[in-house]
Amino acid sequence: KDWQGIWFRPGSTGALQHVDFRYAGTGFIVPPHALPVSQAVRIDGSQLSILNSNFFDNGPLSLFIKDSTTTISGSGFARGDHAIQSENSQLAVSDSVFTNFTNTNGPLFIKDKWPVLNNITYNNNVLNMPYVQNATLDNQEVTIGESENYLINSLTVSPSSTLNILPGATINILVYGLAEIRGTLHAAGTAEKPITFLPYPASANWDHLRFESSASTLNFVRFERGNCFNGRSESLNGMILANNSNITISNSNLWDSEATSIQSNNSILKISNTNIGVAVKNQNTRGIKV
Secondary structure (H helix, E strand, O other), X not given: OOEOOEEEOOOXXXXXXXXXXXXXXXXXXXXXXXXXXXXXXXXXXXXXXXXXXXXXXXXXXXEEEEOOEEEEEOOEEEEEOEEEEEEOOEEEEEEEEEEEEOOOOOOEEEEEEOXXXXXXXXXXXXXXXXXXXXXXXXXXXXXXXXXXXXXXXXXXXXXXOEEEEXXXXXXXXXXXXXXXXXXXXXXXXXXXXXXXXXXEOOOOOOOOEEEEOOEEEEEOEEEEOOOOOOOOOHHHOOOEEEEOOEEEEEOOEEEOOOOEEEEEEOOEEEEEOOEEEOOOOOOOOEEEEO
């Protein structure tokens, strides 16, 4: 690489419009760390807007964002390991394209806070979706758009928050990954476009969807290969766990849970037109435990 890049230090603000970033990424030191990092743009405790810009052929990481607010619109990212790594930041990306990134978890690595992503195009990446790690919705209403795909390991919806999932969306969950709903979940699929919860990789099992003091609805949702039970406490045995909650499940499918499909503790379950089953039974196979 030919040059290091740009560093927006804490307290700074900036705007990049119609900028073409290429060949940045020579390593530099970020105190107190001793090892160099390779980041074409480092956004650290800052506010930055990026409009109609391109980030092509930079080092392993185009944008590193920490404790910041960043909006990106109409921009292109191509070639590298990750396009964006965001930690504890408000990130909004719209009308942008991500091409030829090689990380197995996709071009976007987003940690701590759920991003706002609209009209994103993924081309020829090892994984064509964003990866969201250990995210919490806090006093927010967030919508996962129609037919959008996400990879997650852990998601918490706080009591003051609502997560809406629109038809055709797919939530891919890593081994032992889970979503905990302490607020409200509205998963509203359709017969033509069901919402899907799947393990990643496909041969694995994810953990569970846990409701704690929640009132939530699931309509036309397909759950596959959840409840990575593996000898844990019986209180955690369920692909769907409902504790002190009121949950409505309709027109849905729960398939191939490793053990119990639904466990209810001091909860109200309203289940209709829903299939629960496994392809191969084992000694832990159960449908509903109340």
